[in-house]
Amino acid sequence: MAQIGKSLKVRGEISGSEDVTIDGEVEGTVELKDNSLTIGPNGKVHANVTAKSITVLGRLEGNVKAGERVEISKTGSLEGDLVTPRIVIEDGAVFRGSIDILKPGEPSGASDKKADGRAMAPPPKVAAAVADSGGSASKPGQAPSQKA
Amino acid sequence: MGERRTASIAARHLAARALLTLCFVDFLKKVFTPLTGETPPDSVPAGQPRGWETADTAPFHRKSIGLGHFFDSFPDAPHLEILDLGGICESNVNYLSRMGCRIHAFDLLPNYDRYREALSGRRFDPETARQFVEEYFQFPPEHFHAVFAWDCLEYLESDVLQLTVSRLAQVMRPTGPLLSFFHTQARGEVVPVHRYQIEDAQTLLLRTRQSRPLPSTFNNRGLERLFGGFESIKFFLTRDSLREVIVLR
Numbered sequence: 001m002a003q004i005g006k007s008l009k010v011r012g013e014i015s016g017s018e019d020v021t022i023d024g025e026v027e028g029t030v031e032l033k034d035n036s037l038t039i040g041p042n043g044k045v046h047a048n049v050t051a052k053s054i055t056v057l058g059r060l061e062g063n064v065k066a067g068e069r070v071e072i073s074k075t076g077s078l079e080g081d082l083v084t085p086r087i088v089i090e091d092g093a094v095f096r097g098s099i100d101i102l103k104p105g106e107p108s109g110a111s112d113k114k115a116d117g118r119a120m121a122p123p124p125k126v127a128a129a130v131a132d133s134g135g136s137a138s139k140p141g142q143a144p145s146q147k148a
Numbered sequence: 149m150g151e152r153r154t155a156s157i158a159a160r161h162l163a164a165r166a167l168l169t170l171c172f173v174d175f176l177k178k179v180f181t182p183l184t185g186e187t188p189p190d191s192v193p194a195g196q197p198r199g200w201e202t203a204d205t206a207p208f209h210r211k212s213i214g215l216g217h218f219f220d221s222f223p224d225a226p227h228l229e230i231l232d233l234g235g236i237c238e239s240n241v242n243y244l245s246r247m248g249c250r251i252h253a254f255d256l257l258p259n260y261d262r263y264r265e266a267l268s269g270r271r272f273d274p275e276t277a278r279q280f281v282e283e284y285f286q287f288p289p290e291h292f293h294a295v296f297a298w299d300c301l302e303y304l305e306s307d308v309l310q311l312t313v314s315r316l317a318q319v320m321r322p323t324g325p326l327l328s329f330f331h332t333q334a335r336g337e338v339v340p341v342h343r344y345q346i347e348d349a350q351t352l353l354l355r356t357r358q359s360r361p362l363p364s365t366f367n368n369r370g371l372e373r374l375f376g377g378f379e380s381i382k383f384f385l386t387r388d389s390l391r392e393v394i395v396l397r
Contacts, residue, residue: 098251
C-alpha cells in the first residue's frame with residue numbers, strides 16, 4: 001500500500017495498481033481502477049478520482065467514480081459528482097454535488113448522460129502542472145470540474 | 149448553623165434575581181424586535197458545517213400526507229433529477245436511487261449560517277443575498293424534476309428567501325413539485341430544525357439538528373405570495389404545528 005504523508009503536496013496524475021492512502025495534499029487526477037483510495041483525516045484532494053472503493057475521512061473535491069463503493073465518514077467532506085454502485089454516509093458527513101447510484105449490471109458510462117439524453121460536459125482542463133515537493137507523482141494532470 | 153441558613157437564603161435570593169433579570173432582558177429583546185417582521189440576525193446561533201448540529205435527542209417517526217402527495221406528483225419518467233436542500237442522507241439517497249433518480253444535495257442552512265457569520269451580525273444586503281444564491285444554486289435552467297426543500301426555507305431572511313424561491317422556479321422543470329415545511333408559530337419563537345429521512349412514501353424519520361427562532365411568520369396568504377411564480381400550491385396543516393406545502397412549477 002502506498003501512502004502520501006501529511007507533509008507531502010503532489011500535483012499531477014497518480015495511477016497504479018495498489019491501494020493508496022492520502023494524508024497530504026493532492027491536486028490533479030487519481031486513477032486506481034482496481035484498488036482502494038483512502039483520504040485520511042488530514043488529507044486534502046482536489047482531483048477527479050477513479051478507484052474500486054473510496055473512503056473519505058478528510059476532504060475531496062472532484063468528480064468521483066467508484067467500481068464498488070464510496071464511504072464518507074463523519075469527518076469527511078466531498079464536493080463533486082459521484083458515480084458508484086453503493087454509498088455509505090455517516091451522520092455528520094458533508095457533501096455537495098450529485099450522486100448517481102449504478103444499478104447492478106449498469107455500465108458507468110450510462111450515468112454520464114443527463115435525464116434528457118444529453119451527455120454531461122467533461123471536467124474543464126487546466127494548464128499542466130509540474131509535480132513538486134518531492135512527491136511521488138510526476139506527470140501533469142487535469143484539475144477537477146468546477147462545482148456550483 | 150444560623151449563619152449557614154442565612155447564606156443559603158441569600159444565595160437563593162441572588163439566583164432568583166439573576167433569573168428575573170434574564171427573563172426581563174429576553175422580554176425586552178422581543179418587545180424591541182424590528183417591525184419589519186424579522187428577528188435581528190445576531191439572535192440566530194452562528195453555524196459551521198461541523199459542530200452546527202447541537203441537539204442530542206432521539207429520532208422520531210412522523211406521518212406526512214404532504215410527502216405522499218409530493219411523490220404522487222413526480223413525473224412518470226426515468227432518470228429523474230432531484231434536488232435536496234437538507235444535506236446528504238444515506239437513507240434518502242438509497243430510497244430515491246431505487247426510484248431511478250439522480251440526487252443533487254447540499255446542506256443549505258449551515259452554509260447560509262456561514263455567510264451570516266461573515267456579515268458579523270448585519271443583515272444580508274441585496275448583493276450578498278445574490279452572491280449566496282449564485283454560489284449555491286448555480287444549476288442549468290429547468291434541470292430538476294423535483295425539489296425537497298424540507299424546513300430550510302423558513303429560516304432564510306426575506307431577501308435571500310425571495311431570491312432562492314425565484315431561482316428554484318428557474319431551475320425546476322414545468323409541473324415539477326417542490327416540498328417544503330413551514331412552522332405555524334409566530335416570528336421569534338424557537339422551533340426545531342430537523343433532518344428528514346424518508347422511510348416510505350408517507351413516513352419520515354426526523355432527527356433534531358438544532359433549535360432556532362423563526363425570522364418570519366408564514367401564513368397561507370404569505371406563502372401564496374412567496375410562491376407566486378409557481379403554477380399551483382397545496383397546504384396540509386398538521387397537528388404538530390407544521391404546514392406542509394407542495395408547489396408545482
